[in-house]
Amino acid sequence: MRVKKNRFLLLVLLVILPIAFVCHFAAGEISISWSTFTDAWLHFDSSNSEHLIVREFRFPRFVMACLAGSALSVSGLMMQTLFNNPLAGPYILGINSGSSLFVAISLMTGFTFFQNDFGLVSSALIGALVFGFIILGISFKIKQGISLLLIGLMLGSFSGALISILQYLSEANALKMFTLWAMGSLQQVQTAQLPFILLLFFLGMIASFFIVKPLNAFVLGETEAELLGISIRNIRLLIILITAVLTGLVTAFCGPIAFIGLAVPNLVKIIFKTQDHRILLPASLILGAVFLVFCDIVVQLFAETLPLPINAVTSLIGAPMVIYFIVKRIAR
Amino acid sequence: MEAGKIYALIGANGRGKTTFMKTLIGQIPAISGGISIGNKASSVLSPIEKSKLFGFVQSRFAGVPYMKAKEYVALGRSPYTNAFGRLSTKDEDIVNQSFSTLEIEHLADKFTEELSDGERQMLAIAKVLTQETQYIFLDEPTAFLDYSNKKKVLDKLTEIAIKLKKTIVYSSHDLELTLGHSDELVCIAHEGNDVRSFRKNEIEFEGLVRFCFGVNSPN
Numbered sequence: 417m418r419v420k421k422n423r424f425l426l427l428v429l430l431v432i433l434p435i436a437f438v439c440h441f442a443a444g445e446i447s448i449s450w451s452t453f454t455d456a457w458l459h460f461d462s463s464n465s466e467h468l469i470v471r472e473f474r475f476p477r478f479v480m481a482c483l484a485g486s487a488l489s490v491s492g493l494m495m496q497t498l499f500n501n502p503l504a505g506p507y508i509l510g511i512n513s514g515s516s517l518f519v520a521i522s523l524m525t526g527f528t529f530f531q532n533d534f535g536l537v538s539s540a541l542i543g544a545l546v547f548g549f550i551i552l553g554i555s556f557k558i559k560q561g562i563s564l565l566l567i568g569l570m571l572g573s574f575s576g577a578l579i580s581i582l583q584y585l586s587e588a589n590a591l592k593m594f595t596l597w598a599m600g601s602l603q604q605v606q607t608a609q610l611p612f613i614l615l616l617f618f619l620g621m622i623a624s625f626f627i628v629k630p631l632n633a634f635v636l637g638e639t640e641a642e643l644l645g646i647s648i649r650n651i652r653l654l655i656i657l658i659t660a661v662l663t664g665l666v667t668a669f670c671g672p673i674a675f676i677g678l679a680v681p682n683l684v685k686i687i688f689k690t691q692d693h694r695i696l697l698p699a700s701l702i703l704g705a706v707f708l709v710f711c712d713i714v715v716q717l718f719a720e721t722l723p724l725p726i727n728a729v730t731s732l733i734g735a736p737m738v739i740y741f742i743v744k745r746i747a748r
Numbered sequence: 749m750e751a752g753k754i755y756a757l758i759g760a761n762g763r764g765k766t767t768f769m770k771t772l773i774g775q776i777p778a779i780s781g782g783i784s785i786g787n788k789a790s791s792v793l794s795p796i797e798k799s800k801l802f803g804f805v806q807s808r809f810a811g812v813p814y815m816k817a818k819e820y821v822a823l824g825r826s827p828y829t830n831a832f833g834r835l836s837t838k839d840e841d842i843v844n845q846s847f848s849t850l851e852i853e854h855l856a857d858k859f860t861e862e863l864s865d866g867e868r869q870m871l872a873i874a875k876v877l878t879q880e881t882q883y884i885f886l887d888e889p890t891a892f893l894d895y896s897n898k899k900k901v902l903d904k905l906t907e908i909a910i911k912l913k914k915t916i917v918y919s920s921h922d923l924e925l926t927l928g929h930s931d932e933l934v935c936i937a938h939e940g941n942d943v944r945s946f947r948k949n950e951i952e953f954e955g956l957v958r959f960c961f962g963v964n965s966p967n
Contacts, residue, residue, distance in 0.1 A: 632826075
């Protein structure tokens with residue numbers, strides 16, 4: 417019965433997504449009719465500014481909100497399972513900070529790994545991977561999840577300090593670029609970049625769907641997983657790799673978006689009341705997308721009066737929600 | 749070790765009962781020597797091969813939030829299910845079977861967090877049964893239980909060994925209880941490197957207490 421109910425809930429989430437798309441589209445600053453929207457794709461006219469808005473701004477922004485929300489939620493879910501701790505997430509474990517640090521270095525010192533469009537992306541990805549492996553390396557030595565979280569926070573403040581030194585030393589223009597990036601924005605993505613982002617996103621997602629069985633065993637802890645025949649070393653490596661790619665990708669294009677990776681998986685567990693990743697994974701994927709699209713609708717609605725960075729909105733909406741659910745669960 | 753027999757591993761705290769069992773199932777490498785199953789050394793087995801041969805029950809399962817008892821027990825099928833962990837009808841049957849073997853069908857739809865320590869211990873045993881291993885090891889299965897639950901768990905284990913022809917090894921320091929629930933006692937001396945094994949009919953209680961714990965029996 418529970419399985420049926422969960423399937424139904426998943427379906428509900430899937431239906432909410434297109435509704436969120438309609439709202440997201442309608443919430444934009446300049447109102448554009450739906451016929452213009454379809455025209456922009458079917459009869460594209462490059463001199464028509466409304467067509468350009470649809471193709472270059474509205475659409476990539478919506479797609480990016482979905483991808484970023486999904487990627488961060490799924491990363492958060494896998495981190496929570498791997499470290500057996502509901503407080504884990506790419507942000508808290510310092511994987512975001514790795515991206516931030518490397519992006520800061522490339523923006524403010526001019527050093528990049530690749531001299532092209534993907535300079536920033538590669539920096540963010542490499543940063544996420546480096547910090548991911550640092551955390552992984554430490555996790556071999558330290559078993560308790562709580563110490564790992566503390567180390568993640570330390571990594572965060574360590575790279576934070578390095579970043580502020582860089583900021584202090586850098587010139588005004590580079591400083592502004594970095595600050596804008598760090599506030600988080602879904603607006604920076606161009607339509608031409610979407611195929612590349614989609615490719616990495618799908619690779620990460622497909623890989624994560626292939627480890628649902630080990631993830632389910634990891635819920636019982638690594639010892640039990642090993643007793644159930646899981647080669648924990650490989651799976652650990654794979655989880656860190658997937659989360660680093662997904663988080664690095666999002667962080668590169670949207671800046672460090674906080675909170676989603678922590679909040680959405682916890683919400684999903686509270687709503688679906690299961691530990692089965694065959695449910696948790698798709699549910700985090702869809703709810704993550706819906707959640708971030710919804711936050712971006714709020715950003716758009718206030719855009720004229722009060723320009724809010726997406727980062728602020730995710731926390732403003734998410735934090736009270738999670739507190740509400742936790743209190744409700746404990747009070748029951 | 750023989751099929752259908754139940755062995756108790758006795759020793760004082762910190763004398764290496766857990767380490768010994770974990771070495772037997774190949775979870776930690778042996779310091780010296782080796783363990784062979786049939787004619788194969790246990791250290792060369794892959795994780796999946798080990799999981800089909802050895803079941804291990806940790807001393808305490810604390811429960812997992814939002815995890816149903818049935819979900820938990822079904823995880824024991826992991827070594828046999830496909831890449832996505834889908835349960836076949838056969839897998840479902842085996843899961844239901846182990847619930848009824850332990851007479852805990854009424855727990856199936858409860859959340860593991862809501863159960864008592866005794867009930868969770870039964871679940872952990874049910875899970876290891878679904879793993880369908882010839883050898884079942886239990887690390888102090890009675891450590892966190894009250895007297896009636898201790899007896900219940902050991903009764904069930906004895907029954908499983910005989911009926912399902914399993915080889916069961918469990919560690920304990922409840923000497924009195926284990927006497928009635930084992931075919932052979934393997935005792936680790938309280939000091940030195942001495943390990944002795946005793947058959948059921950050759951046990952002399954007072955000597956055993958002195959050997960394992962270094963104190964005289966109170967009675």
